[in-house]
Amino acid sequence: MHLLTYMLPLLAFLAGCGGGEQQPQSQETQAQTQEIRTIDIIGVDQMKYVVKEEGKLLGTAETIKTSGGDSYLLLQTIEATPGEKLRIRLTTVSDLPATAMGHNWVLLKLGIDPASFTKEAMKAKSNEYIPEGRTDDVIAHTGLAGGGETVEVTVTVPEKTGDYNYLCTFPGHFAAGMKGKLVVQ
Template sequence: MYLINKLFASVIIVITALSLTAPSALAQDAKVIKMKGTDKLKFSKTEITAKPGQEVTVKLTTVSNLPANAMSHNFVLLTAGADATNVSQTSAKFADNEYIAPEMEDKIIAYTDMAGGGETVEVTFTAPENPGEYTYVCTFPGHYLAGMKGTLTVKE
């Protein structure tokens, strides 16, 4: 009996040690995406990928010499099937809310604050579980319609 108790205690110690030192699979698989937004109203990355359920951090830096009220950018990831034009145009009226319309928040998975020239903003989110294509946009007035958009492809 003594030998069984000793063996059991040893197994518990090893399992505990492994659980404390081994990073989780999701944390190990976290993805960081760095992109820029410029005066040309484009994201430097228009195609990004993630696995279903993967933790993703997007770091967006605005490169501009214009004042923030004239040129700022954000990253807004939309739900599958969301109408990007409607979300962008409706949100353009909400400068005091980072150009995010409260009535559109159910169509948004994640978003950053606005970043003026030289500023970097970031958001961390969990990629959707459903594989597919998800649009991301900048909701500063006129930017989406000028082409400031991209696609997050979620796939295994």
């Protein structure tokens, strides 16, 4: 019994020490991995990106009323800081079939002409309207979403400040105004 009195505290101490193989993440590392700002964007039949309410660092101005009577705010800019992580979640609200009304969200590299990009994208139906020969011009993109579908992409905002174009490459949507700027400052 006397030996057991000395062994129990020693065993408890050794069990509490563990193998020392894994180091817990610092609070800063945990915060960095968890800090992803989500922006919920809605693609509507009027070929516009809209949001339900103005959020932090979203530039919205005019209101769009859908054929169903719902009102949304037109999304024209997204402001972000270099290196910030953004999750873009795009939902298409439409009663039309996906072949007639689908939306995606494509972020182009700085300086890429969105009009010439979308001209080539119209020919890329088999690749969800992302031209295979121009993938180096794209920072990130979602898949194509038909009515009631949601797609998303997580992107790290470029380090270089400037205005980056984002757009929908479904035929005719860019020309109709389904576009905006990611303002990195």
